[in-house]
Amino acid sequence: AQSVTQLDSHVSVSEGTPVLLRCNYSSSYSPSLFWYVQHPNKGLQLLLKYTSAATLVKGINGFEAEFKKSETSFHLTKPSAHMSDAAEYFCVVSEPTGNQFYFGTGTSLTVIP
């Protein structure tokens, strides 16, 4: 069975400081993992994906995530937050066939000027 836990429902950072959004997963198989971002009144946009290649994955807009199998984690980071990063972020796991996707409950990121 697959599941995703996003450890923080809300994160608030100051502009220019690092961002850390935490995600733990549970999977019976070697998972595919994703981070998506949702801006207000918009659909979800892919930030990055892990599919068993390099454990450090770089995405768009300066985001990256590290797959740690021993910790079953896939935390999202960014060195310096920008005002435009304020949004809802979802960690997602899919089972091997890629037909079913399991979403975390989301983390709302606020960036303070």
Add this chain to the structure above:
Amino acid sequence: EAQVTQNPRYLITVTGKKLTVTCSQNMNHEYMSWYRQDPGLGLRQIYYSMNVEVTDKGDVPEGYKVSRKEKRNFPLILESPSPNQTSLYFCASRGNSSPLHFGNGTRLTVT
């Protein structure tokens, strides 16, 4: 432009009145799926389709129907909507080994 298009963006209806939310993609993707998003619950998969005439239940299929008569279209049908189906709905598609592409969502209110 590659996109997933949902219509309508907003819909208010009454209990029991059948409705359809349309979804169309122009990327020739075989896989399409529907999700509902509720506060504190994230997105939950309703139905998915791996190809024309092939559909399967996701985690929360009760009260919903889908059809896949053509590759590009995957409508979501609520035969008898109820207030607990008030939600934000997303359609998504993907090609082989590619991530999901999402539509902009349909906000449904059932009174």
